Amino acid sequence: MIDRAVFDALLARYAKAPAVSSDxxxxxxxxxxxxxxxxxxxxxxxxxxxxxxxxxxxxxSIRTVGQLYDRLNPV
Known part of the structure; x- marks a missing residue:
């Protein structure tokens, strides 16, 4: 399982955004x-x-940050 904080921080860095949200x-x-x-x-x-x-x-089919996180962390 990927830690959500680590995922968000890395994605924000590569997207050159101050932060990212699921939507x-x-x-x-x-x-x-x-x-x-x-x-x-x-x-x-x-x-x-x-x-x-x-x-x-x-x-x-993956359009949002939340969908990407969910795809990488199947239940």
Whole structure:
């Protein structure tokens, strides 16, 4: 399980935002994180947590920060 505070802090850094919330849109009109920054975020998250994340599982159905966090932390 990924610590939510660690997840939020890393994502905010790569999105160049002061903070992120669950309802923030990841791409486009929201945080507008670039695909390169997103990939670097995933790699940093893997290194920080020791998890392996298949970036191919992170498809276009994931629109918000909360959806991304939920996808990476299945119940």
């Amino acid at each position: 923030d849109i990841l791409f486009g009109s929201g945080l507008n994180i670039s695909s390169i920054a997103f990939t670097e975020f995933v790699m940093d998250l893997e290194e920080t947590t020791g998890l392996e994340i298949d970036i191919d599982d992170l498809d276009a």
